[in-house]
Amino acid sequence: MANCSINKKPLTTRHEELFAMPTISSQMPVKFNNGCSWAEFDGYCSECGNKIDDSMVRGSLSKPFAHVAVIDAVGVCKPCRVLTVFYNRLHDDMRITAIKDGKWCTWEAELTLIERLKNWLLTK
Numbered sequence: 787m788a789n790c791s792i793n794k795k796p797l798t799t800r801h802e803e804l805f806a807m808p809t810i811s812s813q814m815p816v817k818f819n820n821g822c823s824w825a826e827f828d829g830y831c832s833e834c835g836n837k838i839d840d841s842m843v844r845g846s847l848s849k850p851f852a853h854v855a856v857i858d859a860v861g862v863c864k865p866c867r868v869l870t871v872f873y874n875r876l877h878d879d880m881r882i883t884a885i886k887d888g889k890w891c892t893w894e895a896e897l898t899l900i901e902r903l904k905n906w907l908l909t910k
């Protein structure tokens with residue numbers, strides 16, 4: 787962790803705190819009262835764009851509202867040694883929102899994610 791940076795900027799205490807928390811994958815799935823659930827969260831490296839290993843994406847997963855879960859996490863890409871910050875909201879209608887360039891952006895979960903989710907549900 788000490789050798790990491792955020793696009794060459796130094797880490798803050800908050801990032802260290804988040805990285806000391808459990809992995810996000812260990813806190814999944816997120817289940818909502820309407821039956822919708824999120825099976826997994828993929829964090830992508832802001833430097834190389836590759837998926838960051840689940841064991842390196844850590845932070846808090848909370849459900850402050852009935853219809854929304856909030857991921858406040860950091861992920862460290864081993865090859866890049868770069869830390870990426872994740873602040874995402876998972877909604878019970880399978881939308882994800884996140885702050886990008888200072889604005890909240892929304893996108894639908896990819897079909898592949900929904901298919902994986904269905905597969906996951908069917909195997910339970």
Ligand SMILES: [Zn+2]
Pocket residue numbers: 831832833834835836863864865866867868
């Ligand atoms: Zn990377």
